Amino acid sequence: MYKIATWNVNSLRVRLPRVLAWLDENKPDVLALQETKITDADFPLEAIQQAGYQAVFSGQKTYNGVAILSRNKASDITTDLLEFEDPQRRVLAAVIDNIRILDLYIPNGESVGSEKYQYKLNWLSKLDHFLKHELKKHPKIIVLGDFNIAPADIDVHDPKRWHERIMCSTPEREAFKAMLNIGFHDAFRELHPAEKTFSWWDYRTYGFSQNLGLRIDHILASDALISHCKKAYVDTALRKEERPSDHAPVVVELKL
DNA sequence: ATGGTTGCAACGCAA
Numbered sequence A: 001m002y003k004i005a006t007w008n009v010n011s012l013r014v015r016l017p018r019v020l021a022w023l024d025e026n027k028p029d030v031l032a033l034q035e036t037k038i039t040d041a042d043f044p045l046e047a048i049q050q051a052g053y054q055a056v057f058s059g060q061k062t063y064n065g066v067a068i069l070s071r072n073k074a075s076d077i078t079t080d081l082l083e084f085e086d087p088q089r090r091v092l093a094a095v096i097d098n099i100r101i102l103d104l105y106i107p108n109g110e111s112v113g114s115e116k117y118q119y120k121l122n123w124l125s126k127l128d129h130f131l132k133h134e135l136k137k138h139p140k141i142i143v144l145g146d147f148n149i150a151p152a153d154i155d156v157h158d159p160k161r162w163h164e165r166i167m168c169s170t171p172e173r174e175a176f177k178a179m180l181n182i183g184f185h186d187a188f189r190e191l192h193p194a195e196k197t198f199s200w201w202d203y204r205t206y207g208f209s210q211n212l213g214l215r216i217d218h219i220l221a222s223d224a225l226i227s228h229c230k231k232a233y234v235d236t237a238l239r240k241e242e243r244p245s246d247h248a249p250v251v252v253e254l255k256l
Numbered sequence B: 001a002t003g004g005t006t007g008c009a010a011c012g013c014a015a
Helices: A012-026 A045-050 A115-137 A170-181 A187-191
Strands: A002-008 A030-034 A054-058 A066-070 A074-078 A091-096 A099-105 A141-146 A184-186 A217-222 A229-234 A250-254
Touching: A002 A012, A002 A099, A002 A141, A002 A217, A012 A030, A012 A045, A012 A066, A030 A099, A030 A141, A045 A054, A054 A074, A054 A091, A066 A091, A066 A099, A099 A115, A115 A141, A115 A170, A170 A184, A184 A187, A187 A217, A187 A229, A187 A250, A217 A229, A217 A250
Parallel strands: A002 A030, A099 A141
Antiparallel strands: A002 A250, A030 A066, A054 A066, A074 A091, A091 A099, A141 A217, A184 A217, A229 A250
């Protein structure tokens, strides 16, 4: 099985030992990272190469930052959405093993109605154009990352509490549906139609211990790939350990 | 739980 995973690590500098341990234990073919919070000059390439992986990355100081680790070589690297010059490093696309991988760190949006929320909605509209463009060039696409969108109430521990709040608002959910409408499938939800499973738990409410989570990290497979997805799951093992990321890895296994 | 914790970097900002 070909294993592809996504993980918002919330600082690669802090989480590097965890990432290396996770690679060693799970041996994914591709691991997409978000919130690396590290410049390209400081990227820990040697440690990752010693673990048997190659890496491409697009980082910045302090905030954001994305990277793709893979067994095999990445080509056709893209770091920006179409016609959208953004200093925030949130996009990384590459072809690996003849599959187009799109690693996304979609803006958080802070709160509905805020300036950052407008930035998020604008970003999502740029993403829509980008995805349509990418699909024309590459039928076999995996879009994965931290979407900062819980697609439906089943993806939320307490839908009433989160009603029309950030990550759950109707415009955000509509943007997510639009991605599915142009030819993508939410791999976890396709394989587990009724499972209430989360990928992120707020540090501030000690959310993990009570499972007060949201499913906001996703792996979308294009029409050409969804039938190859045989397994999808969230790996919560590391979230239970000392000093975890607030997100857990999400994994799909494909029979190619 | 309308508060709280974490990471960065050095104070408040972002999540």
